[in-house]
Amino acid sequence: MNVKEVRRDLHQIPELGFKEYKTQQYLLNIIETFPQTYLSVKTWKTGILVRVTGKNPQKTIGFRADIDGLPITEETGYPFQSSHEGKMHACGHDFHMTIALGALERLAHDPIDDHALFVFQPAEEGPGGALPLMQSQEFNAWRPDIIFALHIAPELPVGTVSTRGGLLFANTSELFIDFAGKGGHAAYPHLTKDMVVAASAFISQLQQIVSRRIDPLESAVVTIGKMEGGFVQNVIAEHARLEGTIRTLEPNTIDIVKKNIEKFAKGFEISYDCSISIDYGSNYYQVFNTEAIVDQFKEVVISQGLIWKEAKPAMTGEDFGYFLKDIPGFMFWLGVDSAHGLHHSKLQPNEDALQIGVKSVETTIRQLS
Numbered sequence: 001m002n003v004k005e006v007r008r009d010l011h012q013i014p015e016l017g018f019k020e021y022k023t024q025q026y027l028l029n030i031i032e033t034f035p036q037t038y039l040s041v042k043t044w045k046t047g048i049l050v051r052v053t054g055k056n057p058q059k060t061i062g063f064r065a066d067i068d069g070l071p072i073t074e075e076t077g078y079p080f081q082s083s084h085e086g087k088m089h090a091c092g093h094d095f096h097m098t099i100a101l102g103a104l105e106r107l108a109h110d111p112i113d114d115h116a117l118f119v120f121q122p123a124e125e126g127p128g129g130a131l132p133l134m135q136s137q138e139f140n141a142w143r144p145d146i147i148f149a150l151h152i153a154p155e156l157p158v159g160t161v162s163t164r165g166g167l168l169f170a171n172t173s174e175l176f177i178d179f180a181g182k183g184g185h186a187a188y189p190h191l192t193k194d195m196v197v198a199a200s201a202f203i204s205q206l207q208q209i210v211s212r213r214i215d216p217l218e219s220a221v222v223t224i225g226k227m228e229g230g231f232v233q234n235v236i237a238e239h240a241r242l243e244g245t246i247r248t249l250e251p252n253t254i255d256i257v258k259k260n261i262e263k264f265a266k267g268f269e270i271s272y273d274c275s276i277s278i279d280y281g282s283n284y285y286q287v288f289n290t291e292a293i294v295d296q297f298k299e300v301v302i303s304q305g306l307i308w309k310e311a312k313p314a315m316t317g318e319d320f321g322y323f324l325k326d327i328p329g330f331m332f333w334l335g336v337d338s339a340h341g342l343h344h345s346k347l348q349p350n351e352d353a354l355q356i357g358v359k360s361v362e363t364t365i366r367q368l369s
């Protein structure tokens with residue numbers, strides 16, 4: 001399998017969570033080209049599970065790759081840029097899938113004693129595929145004893161690998177806030193309740209949660225990434241919507257943030273004479289790495305001549321946290337050296353990291369067996 005070609009093919013067909021139909025078919029087609037003697041393949045929704053039967057299995061080592069793209073319009077200028085308008089692999093899942101395929105191919109040729117399980121998981125960016133997948137019969141029939149995953153790191157040079165024992169990624173919750181009030185003619189503001197004004201004041205108020213309601217020794221983020229309101233320049237809007245995300249390092253802190261948002265909303269309903277509804281969308285549990293397995297992984301990294309960098313916890317979220325809540329394992333960052341970061345329309349990870357990823361994943365599965 002040519003990893004660059006596969007990555008470029010996948011890069012052109014990004015699909016949103018639970019709609020990864022072409023991606024699933026493409027992955028199945030590639031898997032079919034590998035030696036089939038030790039492989040068993042199952043699909044689950046738009047995801048795929050592949051087990052490589054071990055020679056003398058005592059346990060199962062799992063590797064998970066997420067497969068969905070983001071609703072971002074690509075601006076890389078790549079000749080192989082996304083053919084799906086308004087969608088892009090801007091979080092590196094094209095890399096994650098390719099690396100999983102590369103490691104799977106190697107194990108299909110030369111299996112380990114234990115079973116190896118490759119999980120191609122839909123909907124990491126939302127609404128979250130990990131939790132329902134873990135509850136599925138398909139997953140539980142092949143449930144791994146250890147599981148790991150990687151994420152590309154644009155800010156790290158190629159050849160660098162980074163992680164830590166314990167907390168790596170934050171607890172997250174999506175945030176959707178709808179404002180409804182009386183709209184009307186732009187010339188008669190006193191007869192209306194302007195929802196664009198209410199929503200913008202609410203964004204400013206939200207900034208006080210982290211600065212004034214959360215213990216400074218805890219960490220929290222409240223980001224509004226999208227605001228919508230009104231439909232024409234001379235009409236006062238009767239509806240506005242904010243979309244964002246909440247991140248905290250402590251699972252309980254997220255409840256404090258939510259309670260404060262709800263309190264502010266009650267106050268705003270009175271002062272802006274409107275109604276506000278809040279929806280928390282999907283919530284992800286923190287990514288908490290098993291210390292002892294990270295220590296084993298560090299040895300693998302160093303033995304391959306790669307650079308090890310102890311990571312700091314990050315406010316990124318990952319539904320892989322649900323796997324690690326129940327199954328020992330870890331997640332790591334793989335350096336891909338891009339001037340533009342994750343979720344950026346110009347993200348351009350260096351493809352030299354693909355083979356490094358394949359070798360690291362293959363070697364780690366062999367070492368953990």
Ligand SMILES: CC(=O)N[C@@H](CCC[C@H](N)C(=O)O)C(=O)O
Binds near residue numbers: 151174246282317
């Ligand atoms: C690694 C990464 O970038 N993950 C996403 C996960 C998003 C979860 C959810 N849609 C949310 O925004 O809370 C991230 O944005 O950290």
